[in-house]
Amino acid sequence: xxxxxxxxxxxxxxxxxxxxxxxxxxxxxxxxxxxxxxxxxxxxxxxxxxxxxxxxxxxxxxxxxxxxxxxxxxxxxxxxxxxxxxxxxxxxxxxxxxxxxxxxxxxxxxxxxxxxxxxxxxxxxxxxxxxxxxxxxxxxxxxxxxxxxxxxxxxxxxxxxxxxxxxxxxxxxxxxxxxxxxxxxxxxxxxxxxxxxxxxxxxxxxxxxxxxxxxxxxxxxxxxxxxxxxxxxxxxxxxxxxxxxxxxxxxxxxxxxxxxxxxxxxxxxxxxxxxxxxxxxxxxxxxxxxxxxxxxxxxxxxxxxxxxxxxx
Ligand code: GLV
Numbered sequence: 001x002x003x004x005x006x007x008x009x010x011x012x013x014x015x016x017x018x019x020x021x022x023x024x025x026x027x028x029x030x031x032x033x034x035x036x037x038x039x040x041x042x043x044x045x046x047x048x049x050x051x052x053x054x055x056x057x058x059x060x061x062x063x064x065x066x067x068x069x070x071x072x073x074x075x076x077x078x079x080x081x082x083x084x085x086x087x088x089x090x091x092x093x094x095x096x097x098x099x100x101x102x103x104x105x106x107x108x109x110x111x112x113x114x115x116x117x118x119x120x121x122x123x124x125x126x127x128x129x130x131x132x133x134x135x136x137x138x139x140x141x142x143x144x145x146x147x148x149x150x151x152x153x154x155x156x157x158x159x160x161x162x163x164x165x166x167x168x169x170x171x172x173x174x175x176x177x178x179x180x181x182x183x184x185x186x187x188x189x190x191x192x193x194x195x196x197x198x199x200x201x202x203x204x205x206x207x208x209x210x211x212x213x214x215x216x217x218x219x220x221x222x223x224x225x226x227x228x229x230x231x232x233x234x235x236x237x238x239x240x241x242x243x244x245x246x247x248x249x250x251x252x253x254x255x256x257x258x259x260x261x262x263x264x265x266x267x268x269x270x271x272x273x274x275x276x277x278x279x280x281x282x283x284x285x286x287x288x289x290x291x292x293x294x295x296x297x298x299x300x301x302x303x304x305x306x307x308x309x310x311x312x
Pocket of ligand 1: 072073075098231
């Protein structure tokens with residue numbers, strides 16, 4: 001049975017897969033070209049992939065033998081899920097195992113933006129910290145006791161809420177469907193945006209959440225509020241966000257963007273009040289290993305025609 005792997009994977013995973021299946025591995029850091037992808041997909045029963053490789057209707061339409069897509073990601077917005085399901089292709093992803101790492105990073109970004117960690121680091125490294133302790137050097141804002149608004153209260157939102165309890169924060173939240181989480185006040189999205197000192201996004205990118213945070217909604221946020229995004233760039237109207245950041249009215253901690261990687265001439269590089277990360281929410285040794293293990297189990301189960309451990 002044949003498997004395509006659309007991105008470079010660690011050696012142990014390659015060995016394991018090669019022992020089980022006839023594999024084609026895409027080894028280059030340059031994304032697999034769409035014609036190569038289509039050709040490989042036309043031959044295989046399984047594909048191991050990730051979020052840098054779009055599996056849209058065009059690439060899946062010739063995949064007549066494909067039984068299972070296993071993505072090393074929790075997000076599946078790079079896959080045309082409806083089309084895959086209409087073709088009876090199973091989809092496996094990696095929820096759960098990256099919840100804590102992503103929640104940790106969201107808290108890290110809240111602290112980094114509020115306490116101006118990147119600016120402080122740059123000041124020291126540039127040798128520009130010349131006159132010691134000063135009463136007004138790099139004054140920031142506290143996470144402790146602030147009001148934090150969580151948009152999306154799935155497992156990651158809930159893990160962030162747990163952490164914020166330790167900082168004595170008031171945690172307010174919005175979710176598309178009703179939830180009850182102890183210690184969290186639920187409210188409508190617009191009220192949340194106008195009440196929070198920090199807003200953190202934890203919703204999946206779907207047709208319903210694309211540009212959920214519109215220009216009008218951004219304008220509801222308090223002056224100097226902080227927007228944290230460890231979910232997906234396309235949840236925000238990015239042009240409007242850039243305007244708010246460029247004017248200095250809002251601050252942001254961003255791990256994700258509409259276009260990844262950011263183009264060399266991206267306006268984000270010059271925006272003040274931001275901490276910018278390269279989509280590393282789940283990037284710890286332990287979590288990445290767990291993601292690979294789960295994705296491999298999804299793939300192998302799908303190839304055997306069994307229920308996937310983490311099916312969509
Ligand atoms: C990362 O963004 C993921 O979806 O796992």
